[in-house]
């Protein structure tokens with residue numbers, strides 16, 4: 483049966499909320515780097531490239547996952563017949579092209595980050611997703627790199643570099659919890675995720691160890707003089723929510739990964755507050 487792509491189906495392929503959040507994180511990276519107001523066009527182009535790249539990455543993930551999603555996610559646009567596999571692939575390639583065009587207007591370091599990320603996004607489902615911990619690390623690096631990309635677009639990666647590490651560590655934790663949530667389906671599909679390879683509780687402990695490192699390192703942007711007092715104040719409740727979320731995931735991984743996401747949003751808001759209030763030299 484021929485499938486005619488619907489606009490709604492195509493939009494859903496991009497997971498628009500995640501794509502927009504990734505664009506906002508890029509703007510936060512530029513803001514923390516001190517360049518949002520000095521170079522608004524570059525920051526905007528970087529945010530646009532991130533939205534396109536994330537949308538493209540999500541769409542190509544659905545293309546490669548089209549058979550698995552018939553069982554796991556029958557409501558996604560390809561399995562429910564709203565978009566054909568070829569249509570999804572073509573749409574993803576068009577979005578990738580949009581990301582490349584926008585990224586090419588940026589400084590060389592930002593172009594380099596974009597190229598590495600675009601290659602990771604294309605390779606993720608086929609090469610990395612099935613290797614225990616590796617797929618999680620790739621998504622963590624991609625998510626964290628939004629801050630770095632925003633900084634590189636406006637010519638300063640020092641402060642966003644620390645945010646990259648904090649965000650990547652906490653995203654790794656969340657991805658492991660999401661794998662614990664998905665163990666039953668993933669096992670049926672023969673995937674070898676971290677909880678399948680080493681067991682659910684040990685995998686959660688690996689994830690929590692990463693989160694602990696991130697929480698202990700979270701005062702660094704303040705100690706390095708990059709963010710002000712307000713950051714320290716605001717990151718405390720964010721850390722508390724993230725640790726509580728991780729502890730919850732032993733008995734309820736779905737609640738745990740959702741709460742961890744809220745904690746991460748709070749931490750992102752702390753970065754903004756820490757830069758918006760004047761940094762007082764000690």
Ligand SMILES: CC(C)=CCC/C(C)=C/CC/C(C)=C/CC/C(C)=C/COC[C@H](O)COP(=O)(O)O
Pocket residue numbers: 500501503504507536621625626648649650652653696697700717743745746747749750
């Ligand atoms: C300790 C400390 C201060 C940590 C910083 C935490 C921080 C600011 C993290 C930012 C990362 C963040 C909020 C990412 C969310 C956006 C995004 C594109 C994530 C990647 O999503 C992949 C995931 O598999 C999609 O899942 P779902 O959200 O369930 O649709």
Ligand SMILES: CC(C)=CCC/C(C)=C/CC/C(C)=C/CC/C(C)=C/COP(=O)(O)OP(=O)(O)O
Pocket residue numbers: 500504531532535536539540543547595596599600603606607611621624625627628631
């Ligand atoms: C800064 C630039 C140029 C790019 C950054 C791009 C970003 C932020 C990517 C974030 C990570 C992301 C959304 C990757 C897309 C592929 C992916 C992991 C989709 C998740 O798909 P699901 O179907 O939920 O999960 P699995 O397929 O992994 O089971």
Ligand SMILES: [Mg+2]
Pocket residue numbers: 543544547
């Ligand atoms: Mg998928």
